[in-house]
Amino acid sequence: MAKDKKLVESITSMDEDFAQWYTDIVKKAELIEYTSVKGCMVIRPYAYAIWENIQHILDGMFKATGHENVCMPMFIPESLLQKEKDHVEGFAPEVAWVTMGGSEKLEDRLCVRPTSETLFCEHYANIVHSYRDLPKLYNQWVSVVRWEKTTRPFLRSREFLWQEGHTIHATAQEAIEETERMLNVYADFCEHSLAMPVIKGRKTESDKFAGAVATYAIEALMHDGKALQAGTSHYFGDGFAKAFDIEYTDKENKRVNPHQTSWGVTTRLIGAIIMTHGDNSGLVLPPAVAPIQAVIVPIAQHKEGVLEKANQLAEALKAQGIRVKLDDSDNSPGWKFAEYEMKGVPVRIEIGPKDIEQSQCIVATRYNGEKQPVALDEAYGTLVQTVQQLLDKTIPEGMFAKALENRTNRTYDCTSLEEITRALEEKGDGFIMAMWCGDEACEDKVKEVTGVGSRCIPMEQRHIADTCVCCGKPAKHMVCWGKAY
Amino acid sequence: MAKDKKLVESITSMDEDFAQWYTDIVKKAELIEYTSVKGCMVIRPYAYAIWENIQHILDGMFKATGHENVCMPMFIPESLLQKEKDHVEGFAPEVAWVTMGGSEKLEDRLCVRPTSETLFCEHYANIVHSYRDLPKLYNQWVSVVRWEKTTRPFLRSREFLWQEGHTIHATAQEAIEETERMLNVYADFCEHSLAMPVIKGRKTESDKFAGAVATYAIEALMHDGKALQAGTSHYFGDGFAKAFDIEYTDKENKRVNPHQTSWGVTTRLIGAIIMTHGDNSGLVLPPAVAPIQAVIVPIAQHKEGVLEKANQLAEALKAQGIRVKLDDSDNSPGWKFAEYEMKGVPVRIEIGPKDIEQSQCIVATRYNGEKQPVALDEAYGTLVQTVQQLLDKTIPEGMFAKALENRTNRTYDCTSLEEITRALEEKGDGFIMAMWCGDEACEDKVKEVTGVGSRCIPMEQRHIADTCVCCGKPAKHMVCWGKAY
Numbered sequence: 001m002a003k004d005k006k007l008v009e010s011i012t013s014m015d016e017d018f019a020q021w022y023t024d025i026v027k028k029a030e031l032i033e034y035t036s037v038k039g040c041m042v043i044r045p046y047a048y049a050i051w052e053n054i055q056h057i058l059d060g061m062f063k064a065t066g067h068e069n070v071c072m073p074m075f076i077p078e079s080l081l082q083k084e085k086d087h088v089e090g091f092a093p094e095v096a097w098v099t100m101g102g103s104e105k106l107e108d109r110l111c112v113r114p115t116s117e118t119l120f121c122e123h124y125a126n127i128v129h130s131y132r133d134l135p136k137l138y139n140q141w142v143s144v145v146r147w148e149k150t151t152r153p154f155l156r157s158r159e160f161l162w163q164e165g166h167t168i169h170a171t172a173q174e175a176i177e178e179t180e181r182m183l184n185v186y187a188d189f190c191e192h193s194l195a196m197p198v199i200k201g202r203k204t205e206s207d208k209f210a211g212a213v214a215t216y217a218i219e220a221l222m223h224d225g226k227a228l229q230a231g232t233s234h235y236f237g238d239g240f241a242k243a244f245d246i247e248y249t250d251k252e253n254k255r256v257n258p259h260q261t262s263w264g265v266t267t268r269l270i271g272a273i274i275m276t277h278g279d280n281s282g283l284v285l286p287p288a289v290a291p292i293q294a295v296i297v298p299i300a301q302h303k304e305g306v307l308e309k310a311n312q313l314a315e316a317l318k319a320q321g322i323r324v325k326l327d328d329s330d331n332s333p334g335w336k337f338a339e340y341e342m343k344g345v346p347v348r349i350e351i352g353p354k355d356i357e358q359s360q361c362i363v364a365t366r367y368n369g370e371k372q373p374v375a376l377d378e379a380y381g382t383l384v385q386t387v388q389q390l391l392d393k394t395i396p397e398g399m400f401a402k403a404l405e406n407r408t409n410r411t412y413d414c415t416s417l418e419e420i421t422r423a424l425e426e427k428g429d430g431f432i433m434a435m436w437c438g439d440e441a442c443e444d445k446v447k448e449v450t451g452v453g454s455r456c457i458p459m460e461q462r463h464i465a466d467t468c469v470c471c472g473k474p475a476k477h478m479v480c481w482g483k484a485y
Numbered sequence: 486m487a488k489d490k491k492l493v494e495s496i497t498s499m500d501e502d503f504a505q506w507y508t509d510i511v512k513k514a515e516l517i518e519y520t521s522v523k524g525c526m527v528i529r530p531y532a533y534a535i536w537e538n539i540q541h542i543l544d545g546m547f548k549a550t551g552h553e554n555v556c557m558p559m560f561i562p563e564s565l566l567q568k569e570k571d572h573v574e575g576f577a578p579e580v581a582w583v584t585m586g587g588s589e590k591l592e593d594r595l596c597v598r599p600t601s602e603t604l605f606c607e608h609y610a611n612i613v614h615s616y617r618d619l620p621k622l623y624n625q626w627v628s629v630v631r632w633e634k635t636t637r638p639f640l641r642s643r644e645f646l647w648q649e650g651h652t653i654h655a656t657a658q659e660a661i662e663e664t665e666r667m668l669n670v671y672a673d674f675c676e677h678s679l680a681m682p683v684i685k686g687r688k689t690e691s692d693k694f695a696g697a698v699a700t701y702a703i704e705a706l707m708h709d710g711k712a713l714q715a716g717t718s719h720y721f722g723d724g725f726a727k728a729f730d731i732e733y734t735d736k737e738n739k740r741v742n743p744h745q746t747s748w749g750v751t752t753r754l755i756g757a758i759i760m761t762h763g764d765n766s767g768l769v770l771p772p773a774v775a776p777i778q779a780v781i782v783p784i785a786q787h788k789e790g791v792l793e794k795a796n797q798l799a800e801a802l803k804a805q806g807i808r809v810k811l812d813d814s815d816n817s818p819g820w821k822f823a824e825y826e827m828k829g830v831p832v833r834i835e836i837g838p839k840d841i842e843q844s845q846c847i848v849a850t851r852y853n854g855e856k857q858p859v860a861l862d863e864a865y866g867t868l869v870q871t872v873q874q875l876l877d878k879t880i881p882e883g884m885f886a887k888a889l890e891n892r893t894n895r896t897y898d899c900t901s902l903e904e905i906t907r908a909l910e911e912k913g914d915g916f917i918m919a920m921w922c923g924d925e926a927c928e929d930k931v932k933e934v935t936g937v938g939s940r941c942i943p944m945e946q947r948h949i950a951d952t953c954v955c956c957g958k959p960a961k962h963m964v965c966w967g968k969a970y
Contacts, residue, residue: 035607
């Protein structure tokens with residue numbers, strides 16, 4: 001069998017070369033294929049199905065919090081991009097420019113959106129007139145382009161998929177609440193649906209989104225101890241509104257500027273899933289976003305009754321809304337085991353002649369390799385219940401606990417630059433928790449001396465010391481530091 | 486009330502100026518807003534929600550026929566676009582070119598995809614090696630760009646949303662079956678979910694997709710008698726495979742070229758809905774894709790018990806999965822009636838103090854203006870059942886019959902060019918059914934003399950005459966002719 005060749009080539013061990021291990025999984029689990037355009041990749045069906053599940057859950061959360069989807073054009077005229085000073089400075093160097101339409105040279109060249117604040121502002125200026133028009137709680141699911149020099153699948157590509165929420169409110173207070181609400185939505189989603197613990201925090205001034213008053217983020221720690229920004233939520237104040245002449249008439253008949261936010265997560269989350277949960281056998285997918293939640297592998301499937309029984313199990317699980325696949329191809333069970341381990345399918349069900357004799361099947365869980373026999377009783381009630389319990393509770397909670405344990409083991413409280421350097425050397429990369437005076441010079445020096453940058457100022461503050469880890473002056477915040485993807 | 490101003494401005498009558506009527510609806514039903522980039526528009530939440538419903542139904546039909554979603558990059562290098570000769574000739578004149586990435590000039594300029602055959606071909610060349618890798622049944626939901634000179638909302642815009650299916654098969658037979666299968670999926674969707682009758686047919690040689698062996702299409706007749714191409718399905722043979730060096734090893738161990746198809750529908754379908762079903766009060770939406778299927782308008786809502794009752798009705802309908810909105814804003818009932826008529830909401834439910842006294846409510850259907858009292862019995866069972874029946878059957882069937890009647894009244898069998906001209910003059914624009922010899926010169930002459938072009942060669946042929954409507958030589962096909970959007 002030609003396909004069995006795959007079994008032979010195993011992937012690089014994550015302890016040996018984490019970056020190569022990542023690239024191997026991306027390729028072998030059929031997530032990404034490269035194209036002839038550098039940094040632009042094909043998101044293959046298995047990865048796209050993960051993204052569709054992410055979209056489905058998040059979109060439900062957005063709609064439950066009152067948001068509507070909309071679709072802006074992908075092109076931004078250069079003159080529009082330039083209206084907000086900080087914003088254009090932040091994005092202009094990394095955009096793709098359309099300069100020709102057919103054979104005609106464009107007068108005002110167009111950039112392919114790197115983000116859509118400017119387009120939403122232009123639209124809001126057209127449709128927001130009175131306090132009755134507020135708030136507008138909009139979101140869109142699109143792709144954006146940023147002309148990155150070095151790229152990696154899911155983590156940094158020139159085009160990537162994301163959602164971008166853009167909201168506009170009558171008051172600063174409402175907009176601030178929205179910024180926080182969406183940060184919490186992201187954190188809930190990551191912790192519950194992706195089984196990935198995150199730290200919620202505010203970015204320092206030097207790390208803010210171009211044009212924002214405040215940027216909030218969720219930060220996750222990958223298996224190798226590097227940090228990954230998994231989602232951001234920005235509060236804009238009325239800066240964009242002023243730059244784009246967005247005004248409304250309030251209840252006192254005064255003309256005032258509204259307040260805005262934006263927030264987004266990207267296909268980067270798929271990279272985060274790989275690096276949080278994956279192991280040396282491949283992907284490990286959280287059940288909520290797994291395209292196949294349970295795979296049924298028949299053993300000795302040519303023997304009488306095996307495929308029939310396997311089909312009955314599949315039907316019983318499907319009837320409960322479980323995403324189940326019965327693989328009755330002519331590949332060997334060994335090949336199938338390796339294949340679905342590589343693809344990170346949360347639950348595997350084995351059924352063969354001996355099992356049928358004993359009126360049972362074997363249920364294996366991907367994340368910890370445990371196997372248990374499950375009785376095949378009437379209508380397969382016990383099996384359905386067992387699998388449901390695994391998918392809804394046991395597996396996500398177990399995966400979360402495992403990821404949290406890794407983060408806890410790799411979080412180091414430090415009170416001096418020497419302690420930071422020593423912790424990283426002795427224990428490996430991780431989150432450093434250390435106090436900061438608030439001075440950008442200290443932030444820069446920590447990075448320069450120890451190699452870790454500020455990831456965020458966590459919402460949940462702890463008192464580690466009285467003074468800044470760098471300069472010894474009175475500390476203002478505990479900062480979470482790390483090396484970032 | 487500021488919002489009540491809207492009531493005063495009515496829309497242009499469709500009989501007076503159909504084009505202006507269309508533009509008025511697009512604006513007043515809050516479907517589209519223009520931007521500063523010519524031909525690129527904002528799809529507003531109400532229109533985007535229609536598109537999401539279209540996507541949801543079609544995506545289910547695609548998956549039920551074995552297709553998987555995938556996502557290709559939006560950029561095509563010029564060198565890749567040029568690989569298939571007919572294809573590049575067809576598309577190169579109307580693409581947007583990216584020539585700069587950041588401040589760097591690109592060596593190989595990139596076009597923003599006008600369609601993605603070339604990208605899929607490049608990908609297939611990478612992943613298709615053996616007969617075991619076939620077929621690949623892929624689809625993607627993305628936006629594409631074509632640099633059109635004149636644009637109209639939904640019908641022709643420089644950027645539009647669509648889905649593009651791209652499949653690759655071991656044999657020509659399989660690919661031809663796929664082309665027909667997807668044409669039928671489109672026709673079923675239009676007739677059942679959009680209540681829009683369509684004619685399935687093959688395009689003539691002069692009207693084929695650039696690079697196709699055969700192009701099939703569904704053609705719909707708009708209220709004004711103009712034709713609209715609502716979806717296309719192309720059979721490519723092995724032409725693209727040869728141009729892109731896609732080969733696989735068959736069961737006899739020979740290297741052969743596979744066969745391909747592609748098929749697509751776009752946000753143009755929203756334009757088709759407007760012009761098939763709309764009237765002088767605004768949009769009329771088919772229930773399957775209506776963002777709001779039933780709106781509840783309370784009468785004298787300040788009176789005791791009215792809002793309470795209205796809320797109970799809303800909850801009862803929601804529990805059945807009906808998309809219901811209760812409008813308890815302080816706008817007048819008259820304003821609300823006009824607003825939801827403009828927005829084409831299929832069912833309106835009125836409930837006021839008098840109704841409550843009589844233990845009833847009034848149910849009005851948008852497409853024909855009929856009203857009926859419905860008893861409010863236990864758990865509102867009769868109301869729920871009545872509304873469900875209206876949404877699932879009565880309304881879509883009634884809308885379909887109405888659209889079909891318009892098409893029947895506007896379909897003219899003709900046997901000479903004079904008959905065509907007379908029919909159009911006397912009865913107005915419509916579908917002309919007339920025989921054709923198969924010669925492109927005659928096709929051109931029909932267009933030149935009468936103004937109608939060939940829309941398609943219908944699958945369902947009728948024998949109208951023995952000879953070509955133009956030259957009098959023996960006829961090969963009955964052709965459906967019309968003026969197209």
